[in-house]
Amino acid sequence: MRPVYIISGGITKFAKSHPDKDFRLMVREAFDYAMADVPGLTREAIDGSVCSYFSDHFTRQLKAGAMVQDYLGLCPKPSRRIEGGGATGGLCFQSAWEAVASGRMDVCLAMGFETMSRVNTWKGNEFIALASDTNFDYPVGGFYTGYYAMMVRRHMYEFGTTVEQMAKVAVKNHRNALHNPYAQSPAELTVDDVRDSPMVATPLTIRDCCQMSDGAAVAILASGEAVARLGVRPVRISGVGCGTDAMRMADRPHGRVILLPHETEADYAALDYPGVHSFRGGRMAAKLAYAMAGITDPGRELDFVELHDAYTSSEIQTYEDLGLCRYGEGGSYVDAGAPFLPEIDYGLRFAGDGRWRRVPVNPSGGLLACGHPVGATGLMQAVFAFWQLQETIGKHLGDAALQIPDARRGLIHSHAGTGTYITVSILEKI
Amino acid sequence: MNKDAKLPETEEGSVLFNVDPIIVKSHYEIDYIHSYAQDSPFFAGLAKKKLLGSRCTGCGYTYATPRGHCMECGAATDWCEIPREGRVHTYTTCFFGGEAFLKETPFTLILVEFDGVDTLFLARLAGAGPDEVTIGMPVRARFLRNCTFKPTDVYFVPAQI
Numbered sequence: 369m370r371p372v373y374i375i376s377g378g379i380t381k382f383a384k385s386h387p388d389k390d391f392r393l394m395v396r397e398a399f400d401y402a403m404a405d406v407p408g409l410t411r412e413a414i415d416g417s418v419c420s421y422f423s424d425h426f427t428r429q430l431k432a433g434a435m436v437q438d439y440l441g442l443c444p445k446p447s448r449r450i451e452g453g454g455a456t457g458g459l460c461f462q463s464a465w466e467a468v469a470s471g472r473m474d475v476c477l478a479m480g481f482e483t484m485s486r487v488n489t490w491k492g493n494e495f496i497a498l499a500s501d502t503n504f505d506y507p508v509g510g511f512y513t514g515y516y517a518m519m520v521r522r523h524m525y526e527f528g529t530t531v532e533q534m535a536k537v538a539v540k541n542h543r544n545a546l547h548n549p550y551a552q553s554p555a556e557l558t559v560d561d562v563r564d565s566p567m568v569a570t571p572l573t574i575r576d577c578c579q580m581s582d583g584a585a586v587a588i589l590a591s592g593e594a595v596a597r598l599g600v601r602p603v604r605i606s607g608v609g610c611g612t613d614a615m616r617m618a619d620r621p622h623g624r625v626i627l628l629p630h631e632t633e634a635d636y637a638a639l640d641y642p643g644v645h646s647f648r649g650g651r652m653a654a655k656l657a658y659a660m661a662g663i664t665d666p667g668r669e670l671d672f673v674e675l676h677d678a679y680t681s682s683e684i685q686t687y688e689d690l691g692l693c694r695y696g697e698g699g700s701y702v703d704a705g706a707p708f709l710p711e712i713d714y715g716l717r718f719a720g721d722g723r724w725r726r727v728p729v730n731p732s733g734g735l736l737a738c739g740h741p742v743g744a745t746g747l748m749q750a751v752f753a754f755w756q757l758q759e760t761i762g763k764h765l766g767d768a769a770l771q772i773p774d775a776r777r778g779l780i781h782s783h784a785g786t787g788t789y790i791t792v793s794i795l796e797k798i
Numbered sequence: 799m800n801k802d803a804k805l806p807e808t809e810e811g812s813v814l815f816n817v818d819p820i821i822v823k824s825h826y827e828i829d830y831i832h833s834y835a836q837d838s839p840f841f842a843g844l845a846k847k848k849l850l851g852s853r854c855t856g857c858g859y860t861y862a863t864p865r866g867h868c869m870e871c872g873a874a875t876d877w878c879e880i881p882r883e884g885r886v887h888t889y890t891t892c893f894f895g896g897e898a899f900l901k902e903t904p905f906t907l908i909l910v911e912f913d914g915v916d917t918l919f920l921a922r923l924a925g926a927g928p929d930e931v932t933i934g935m936p937v938r939a940r941f942l943r944n945c946t947f948k949p950t951d952v953y954f955v956p957a958q959i
Binding site for chain 2: 387388428488490491493494496497503504505507508509510511513514517518519521522525566567568569570571572614616617618619620621622644
């Protein structure tokens, strides 16, 4: 394997609906933005692509990836479609990494989109629930918010996590997004606003959940040779990992924790794992990515994280999977203010007990505030992380408030189907 | 050859939501011919008011939701009967849902744990309000009289009141 770099990215504004643009034009806009940011890069220099979109039901067009490929003028170069539920974008990013790392391509375009506005929200929820076992889970009342609600209910039972701690995640991500013009639903919220909004599936209110979106994102990955030739400001992809778990939550084992280098068996002597309270696939993805990147204590060695916060609850659960804090500490991690940006006023008081180093999580606003056009989401995270490490947030967002000073290393995390596929990738400044 | 050839006109038209851009209604529905295949005995069991799970012939791991091969060791499984009484492992009450289930809201989903069984079972809980459900609460299986051959042919109710 050879080193792989991200050299450019582009995102369309994520919105409830983009009826004036079909999926091809949305990807084209993100692609044009990324190309314009690297003047030395021509379409001829792109060796091929990978295209991610989650749902054929939403798209209502099989082989849509082929239509994007021809629309961008990339035929007859190689391409393929990547699909893996909510993790579709993260898997696409890693597939592009593989294409370059293996030497198959020097420059690979990762492009993703979703057009979720084409059905009403409740039909959309039905489509998404088809990504649960259609014999045993979907017919019982298939609804992803319900599945995640059951998972966090168990997290609350095991660890004492509270709905207020979850609400603070919504406050954080929506407030961060006030500085992100790409975001779908930036907002100044309070904990009470989150708790007083309509209940979707106890204990998750509508403000605990991300929204459906139309949008596209692209990331361009390249080898060291291409980087030298193009004269760009690259960011290195230093680690990739992926993990999985059983499709049916009911089938998840109750065994032992997969330990990260900074943890010991004694930390979790009494914990049945993962059960339905945690995402074993996320822990596996992190473990593999950390091993490749040489990370032994993520809470001390990462400067920011863009993670898959489809729900406030899953952000808290994911802190633990990623080892930012120990299993069971996710709620306290929020109360301590560790995942918040230091320069933004959230209207919250933090415990400030110094147990954890500050590692801003979802400085972009995450899925909760940016939106979640599924096939684009994991690539959107890659682009925001790229801009952070390139220190060009101010240039691309027109507002430098979200720029994390001296960020050296960031993590992106993409997550599918109550934890069935999860990717973690590590990006580093060079 | 006929230079005046015409295709027949229809009065089908289109439902239009907007004209700039043009947004039309596009209908789609399908009936599948769906086989439960190796999981069929589970659904037949529901018709006989039995909960059938799987026990691994290699390692003895027992699944409340059946599967033909063991996730732990890979060996084939045998069918086994699952107790009708268990406990709530976790729960939620859904006030919204997928379109197909919207008319049934609010409904309560639970994962049920059983003594001597390694995995859980997803079901509806009836007979308890959203504020009455607790983790660890004993529940008992009930079965629909008129089978639909869907997993909702079994549901749970509070076992002790």
